[in-house]
Amino acid sequence: MQTNLSEEAKRLPRAEEAERILRSCVHCGFCNATCPTYQILGDELDGPRGRIYQMKQALEGAPISPSTQEHLDRCLTCRNCETTCPSGVQYHNLLDIGRDFIERKVPRPLGERALRAGLRTLMPRPALFKMALGAGQAFRPFLPATVKAKLPREITPAKARPPVQHARRVLMLEGCVQPGLSPNTNAATARVLDRLGISVTPVREAGCCGAVDYHLNAQEAGLDRARRNIDAWWPQIEAGAEAIVQTASGCGAFVKEYGHLLAGDPAYASKASQVSALAKDLVEVMREAPLETLNVRSDLRMAFHCPCTLQHAQKLGGSVESVLTRLGFHLTAVPDAHLCCGSAGTYSITQPALSKELRDNKLNALESGQPEVIVTANIGCQTHLDGAGRTPVRHWIEVVEEAMA
Incomplete structure (x- = not known):
């Protein structure tokens, strides 16, 4: 695609990257075929091709309106389009650049600014989030249905973790909302890995991965959180930790981007690159392990929801399904498994109508094989899908841990 950035856009730190991505797009439109929002709305401006063109116009100096911002806000950043694209267009990187540029040009209404500030204040802080969650549970009967849907139906307390005792x-990454919404997930992970001869070394100083801030267009705040995590992990990396495991695929996808996002920071570029190389989704550790030592016994029928951040961002589609099948679980078929559930970080709060429609479509697909439980690999998807009050939704590692002899 021929591109001519404005003088202002040329001064952006990632101007060359934006121009390279724009030029790589051949405008074929294959991306629209798998875009969840385009399938629902049928509007070219709400598909990847249309959004790319809008960002191109903005970066070339054309007038920018709130309508442009709205079309970009509606994007789930599911990256399904990247899986489909025959030209390898790095859409999510262009979206980051375009959203940040447009955010500086178009003032948001007060209500939107307050909502986004509230999310950025609450979600990345585990202690504060737990307090808010506790208050929500206490007053649950008096809350509107839309708020109730954000609260978990049941919270399994965290069981004891094994001591650090193995050479491996x-x-x-403990995460920010997961310790409140599903506190046993990381504890179950530690127990399963311990059975496989791998110890989890706690690093309490590490906090939110930074994705919440970054994807709400507070990009520098998100990168500051990334830097703090790198500092927290670095002593253990130097001491020989072999990986940084994420049990939430959304966090994992972002940590794997640290090297790219901090490449221009001379103080952190090298460390960030190493951290991204060490970052692994839990399934990447599990699939290489001797799973037979877990002695799993279960005849549970389950459907697996593969989060977009696992299949499209981390390119690990099919990996969890393979591990669960090796362990003996019966997986039901899921039509259109590539489509997003509508969670997408804070999307279910900022775009509730679209998110609900996507959720209901996804649940219809997941329940088509009549599973007893739905399992997934991301706390956002888990909470969002379970909020419908239909088939229970859990993290897959907890089901594995319960089935171990």
């Missing part, structure tokens, strides 16, 4: 050691 990994770190684990």
Whole structure:
């Protein structure tokens, strides 16, 4: 695609990257065929091709309106289009650049600014989030249905974690909302890995991965969180930790981007690159392990929802399904498994109508094989899908841990 950036856009730190991505797009439109929002809305401006063109116009100096911002806001950043694209267009990187540029040009209404500020204040802080969650549970009967849907139906308390006792050691990103919404997930992970001869070394100083801030267009705040995590992990990396494990695929996808996003920071570029290389989704550790030592016994029928951040961002589609099948679980077929459930970080809060429609479509597909439980690999998807009050939705590692002899 022929591109002529404005003088202002040429001064952006990632101007060359934006121009390269724009030029790589041949405008074929294959991406629209798998775009969840385009399938629902049928509007060219709400598909990847249309959004790319809008960002191109903005970066070339054309007038920018709130309508442009709205079309970009509606994007789930599911990256399904990247899986489909025959030209290898790095759409999500262009979207980051375009959203940040347009955010500086178009003032948001007060209500939107307050909502986004509230999300950025609450979600990345585990202690504060737990307090808010506790208050929500206490007053649950009096809350509107839309708020109730954001609260988990049941919270399984975290069981004890095994001590660090093995020569093989990994770190684990605890996350920000997961400790409140599903506190046993990371504990179950530590117990399963311990059975496989791998110890999880706790690093309490590491916090939110930074994705919440970054994807709400507070990009520098998100990168500051990334830097703090790198600092927290670095002593253990130097001491020989072999991986940084994520049990939430959304966090994992972002940590794997640290090297790219901090490539221009001379103080952190090298460390960030190493952290991204060490970052592994839990399934990447599990699939290489001797799973027979877990002695799993179960005849549970389950459907697996593969999060977009696992299949499209991390390119690990089919990996969890393979591990679960090796362990003996019966997986039901899921039509259109490539489509997004509508969670997408804070999307279910900022775009509730679209998100609900996507959720209901996804649940219809997941329940078509009549599973007893739905399992997934991302806390956002888990909470969003379970909020419908239909088939229970859990993290897959907890089901594995319960089935171990």
